[in-house]
Amino acid sequence: MNKHYLESKGLHLNYSIITNMIEPNLSVLDLGCGDGTLLKMLKNKGINARGIDINQDNIVKCLEKGLPVIQGDIDEGLQEYPDKSYDYVVLNQTLQSTEKPDFVIKEMLRVGNKVVVSFPNFGYWKVRFYLMFKGKMPKSRILPFQWYDTPNIHLLTIDDFYDFAKSQDFKIEQKICMTKAKVRKSILQKLFDNLFTEEVIFVISK
Amino acid sequence: MIVETKYYKINETIKLESGRELKEVEVAYETYGELNGTKDNAILLLHALTGDAHAAGYHEGDSKPGWWDDMVGSGKAFDTDKYFVICSNMLGGCKGTTGPSSINPDTGREYGLDFPVITIEDVVKVQKKLIDFLGVKKLCVAGGSMGGMQAMEWALSYDEMVSHVIIIASTPKLSAQSIAFNAVGRNAILSDPNWNNGNYYHGEKPDKGLAIARMVGHITYLCEEAMHSKFARRFQDKDSPDFSFDIDFEVESYLAHQGKIFVDRFDANSYLYITKAVDYFDIEAKYGSLEEAFKNTHAKYLIMSFSSDWLFPTAQSKELCNALMKNKKDVSFCEIESPCGHDAFLLEYETQTNIIKSFLKEEVNE
Numbered sequence: 001m002n003k004h005y006l007e008s009k010g011l012h013l014n015y016s017i018i019t020n021m022i023e024p025n026l027s028v029l030d031l032g033c034g035d036g037t038l039l040k041m042l043k044n045k046g047i048n049a050r051g052i053d054i055n056q057d058n059i060v061k062c063l064e065k066g067l068p069v070i071q072g073d074i075d076e077g078l079q080e081y082p083d084k085s086y087d088y089v090v091l092n093q094t095l096q097s098t099e100k101p102d103f104v105i106k107e108m109l110r111v112g113n114k115v116v117v118s119f120p121n122f123g124y125w126k127v128r129f130y131l132m133f134k135g136k137m138p139k140s141r142i143l144p145f146q147w148y149d150t151p152n153i154h155l156l157t158i159d160d161f162y163d164f165a166k167s168q169d170f171k172i173e174q175k176i177c178m179t180k181a182k183v184r185k186s187i188l189q190k191l192f193d194n195l196f197t198e199e200v201i202f203v204i205s206k
Numbered sequence: 207m208i209v210e211t212k213y214y215k216i217n218e219t220i221k222l223e224s225g226r227e228l229k230e231v232e233v234a235y236e237t238y239g240e241l242n243g244t245k246d247n248a249i250l251l252l253h254a255l256t257g258d259a260h261a262a263g264y265h266e267g268d269s270k271p272g273w274w275d276d277m278v279g280s281g282k283a284f285d286t287d288k289y290f291v292i293c294s295n296m297l298g299g300c301k302g303t304t305g306p307s308s309i310n311p312d313t314g315r316e317y318g319l320d321f322p323v324i325t326i327e328d329v330v331k332v333q334k335k336l337i338d339f340l341g342v343k344k345l346c347v348a349g350g351s352m353g354g355m356q357a358m359e360w361a362l363s364y365d366e367m368v369s370h371v372i373i374i375a376s377t378p379k380l381s382a383q384s385i386a387f388n389a390v391g392r393n394a395i396l397s398d399p400n401w402n403n404g405n406y407y408h409g410e411k412p413d414k415g416l417a418i419a420r421m422v423g424h425i426t427y428l429c430e431e432a433m434h435s436k437f438a439r440r441f442q443d444k445d446s447p448d449f450s451f452d453i454d455f456e457v458e459s460y461l462a463h464q465g466k467i468f469v470d471r472f473d474a475n476s477y478l479y480i481t482k483a484v485d486y487f488d489i490e491a492k493y494g495s496l497e498e499a500f501k502n503t504h505a506k507y508l509i510m511s512f513s514s515d516w517l518f519p520t521a522q523s524k525e526l527c528n529a530l531m532k533n534k535k536d537v538s539f540c541e542i543e544s545p546c547g548h549d550a551f552l553l554e555y556e557t558q559t560n561i562i563k564s565f566l567k568e569e570v571n572e
Binding site: 082 | 528
């Protein structure tokens with residue numbers, strides 16, 4: 001999980017939105033669960049949540065919070081998880097860091113009834129302006145890395161994701177657009193979401 | 207911490223899985239820390255193949271501490287300031303608990319092969335008697351290798367008492383390969399002329415056979431990387447080969463030494479009985495499937511494996527973990543990077559301490 005991103009301000013909004021959309025007693029698998037902050041919020045709501053993370057320090061942090069967590073690499077897939085064995089599979093701000101995003105999404109759709117995926121939108125106007133006027137790879141609050149050491153190896157835009165949905169044949173059930181750590185619902189936002197959205201949460205299903 | 211081994215004699219007959227019975231079973235055990243008023247702060251440590259009740263601290267006059275001293279004590283993974291830690295020698299062993307080298311009350315002589323074949327279930331049944339005697343109501347069970355098998359058996363047999371289960375470098379069933387190594391060890395003992403059908407307690411012991419069994423065992427506890435970094439192809443106390451069949455290489459010398467010191471502390475018949483119990487252990491065969499087995503258990507599980515352990519490989523730990531996940535159990539899994547092979551569970555104590563401490567930490571809901 002993108003550590004700098006975790007430390008940035010807007011993340012708790014992400015967590016609350018995801019926690020709010022899932023009903024108690026449902027089961028959730030959180031991929032790249034980090035230190036377990038989201039898992040803990042889900043658990044406190046009475047949701048049966050489990051995490052997967054590759055990093056042992058994160059495993060320890062989750063255990064300290066009393067959360068069930070499995071060490072594993074999501075890029076290797078979820079082959080140990082049966083079809084439709086979770087109500088939700090969550091991939092929060094990690095899609096752009098996976099080696100094979102298409103494979104990861106396919107696996108998530110297989111294991112979960114619904115999939116929640118969030119990512120920073122590379123089509124956001126500030127990102128575009130940065131590239132256009134500075135001529136350099138964009139850096140911002142949610143994209144803080146240098147091009148050579150970024151974990152964000154598969155950056156994408158909202159429009160890319162729409163195309164992706166078509167080519168991979170999955171349904172977009174819900175879309176939540178956020179800019180400057182607030183949910184935005186203005187008409188302008190709705191018309192030009194790819195331009196005015198800094199980060200986005202999609203709920204998708206097969 | 208100066209500790210001493212205590213003994214508890216079970217007054218009732220123990221009915222074994224094989225249908226046979228054992229009477230006047232005695233259990234050697236040690237405890238560290240204090241049992242609390244609600245009697246629910248106990249941790250039962252379950253030793254591996256050749257371990258004993260002496261898990262931590264020093265016996266009066268000894269220079270070496272117990273086998274898991276790195277993990278047990280004040281502020282350690284199994285924190286004796288918080289927990290009442292118990293460790294007992296297993297049934298069939300030779301370190302104070304009734305086994306083939308004990309006196310058979312019916313004959314007044316050592317059991318030898320009259321000792322019944324035991325299983326992990328029997329071993330745990332005897333531990334349960336001790337736990338009841340100590341007044342424990344709720345406990346965490348923890349063990350590595352064969353100790354992990356006993357931890358699983360506890361979770362299955364005494365679910366109502368078990369709050370946490372810690373399974374380290376273990377498996378719900380041995381692979382054919384692991385059974386094969388045990389078979390070689392047993393054959394070494396059985397073919398030693400001194401073994402004499404298990405009747406050797408008053409004469410020469412089958413030390414050669416037992417030493418070879420231990421040598422084979424030690425190969426399986428290490429891994430190629432560990433052996434290479436320990437010995438490479440170095441010669442023992444010389445620079446060139448002898449052109450003889452004496453010990454040339456360091457690795458030969460190491461194995462010979464391990465074999466030699468083992469025969470002084472272990473009974474060959476115990477080795478036969480205990481390896482058999484490990485070979486027989488198979489949760490799937492007993493319950494139909496792993497999923498079915500753990501369906502009605504309620505404990506929290508922590509499963510750990512080590513990357514270079516080929517005797518109890520990660521895949522076997524994951525199999526158990528997956529069965530628990532399918533049952534929606536509270537299970538966590540961690541594979542610890544280590545170059546130490548199966549032995550890692552006794553060596554990599556810092557990482558294990560971190561993980562176990564956080565797993566046992568009281569949950570605080572903010």
